[in-house]
Amino acid sequence: MNKTLTSVLLGAGLAVSSVQAFADISANVSLTSDYRFRGISQSAEDFAIQGGIDWFNDAGFFAGAWASNVDFYPTGDADDDGASVELDLYAGYAGAINDDVAYDVTVYRYMYPGDDINQDYNEIALGVDYGPVRVAYWYADDYLNLGESTQYLELNYSMELPQEFGLNFHVGHSFGDAFDDTSLLGLEDYTDYSISLTKTWAELDFELAYLDTDLDGSFEVESDHGANQDTFVLTVSKSF
Template sequence: MKKFKTIAAIGLSLLSVSGLARADLGANVSVLSEWRYRGVSMTNETLAIQGGIDWYNQSGLFASVWAGNVDFFPTGHPFDDGATVELDLLAGYAGAINDEITYDATLYYYQYPGDEVDQDFAELKLGVNYNGFRVGYEYAPDYINLGLAYQYVYLNYQTDIAEGVGLELHVGSSFGEVFDDPTTLMLDKYMDYSIGVTKRFSDLDLKLAYVDTDISSTYAVDSGQMANQGAVVFSVSKSF
């Protein structure tokens, strides 16, 4: 249910194959004012702490483990699953068609240790990158163990707007069987958007982003758990 804040997930496919050859192991840690995934708050609009360990090699193969805190629903809510941590495992392959076009395929497995409901699930993510653009497709055939498929497509663009300052744009669309009955997730199919500015400061990566969705008033959540209306998110990350 997350988008990795690791080399292997938010930037792997933007690296060249030669970039993957620089090291065999890496690690990362991030602190966010809150964690928004596909436009929805995963941490009750409160602080998120995340970290991961990545393995990658010259062949293009990679693997990673990542963990972060979550807070989906208030205690006593009918959908409350007791989850407080998300643990993600991934493995995949990244390659290049030529000097300008790269691609990646990654299989993710999401786990929620200590939750009261079995909602672990797998998801396949595919991406192609060209000249700052990334087109991606994600497919979970058994989303949170419901027996229904979740699909997601998105377009990202990133570019430098000044020395050491970057611009990141994103638009994504959530759809699939799991949305056929909106009461399943208390969501209809929807789109999410974000615009962010990044800055490299010393050995830290800073990001300030505005995140929003087109979720209608029927399923709009203005604040708290699973908030899905406009928000400003600040994050600090460090890679090792």
């Protein structure tokens, strides 16, 4: 999922009081050492090239698209779905209750062009920002087109450090009907968390993150496809 979307939401949300509405477009491209989504590798712990484009106006509306390469299964695996690209489309509204509290509602469409099965699905997200704290709730009624729902609740905290470094804390919990039958996803409900250090230098954004989950036992994947154990991820991105 597009990590730069949160900044777009905040920008749109804080601008809703402007009398004159206008639209703006931004774009981003990034290279990451491992594409992790809610603590689980989507690229078999290999590098991923990602990019997106966002449209937003100061009335609070926004829309965008984001894409990344993915690798879910080893070549020749019986469950291989043939997916090599993830494409996310999204649209929503962001607003501000006052100078301290902002909110956003976003609808996502996750697609995997060229895959061998239909696993595209929709998800809705509700977020609230209070200063450096962000809380968000996500709901997909038909996750991966499997007929079962998933939910995700996350808490984030960001702080500024000396020399214009940033420090971000994240914890999230995945749960819902799709996790009740562990044979469906090969997972039980779980918690993921991360700590990341950020810095902008030479017009590039750098992020070094430590990520882990509480998955263990038969659900633990140490490396390669679907890795869900502790790791460091380095991401370099550029916004336009």
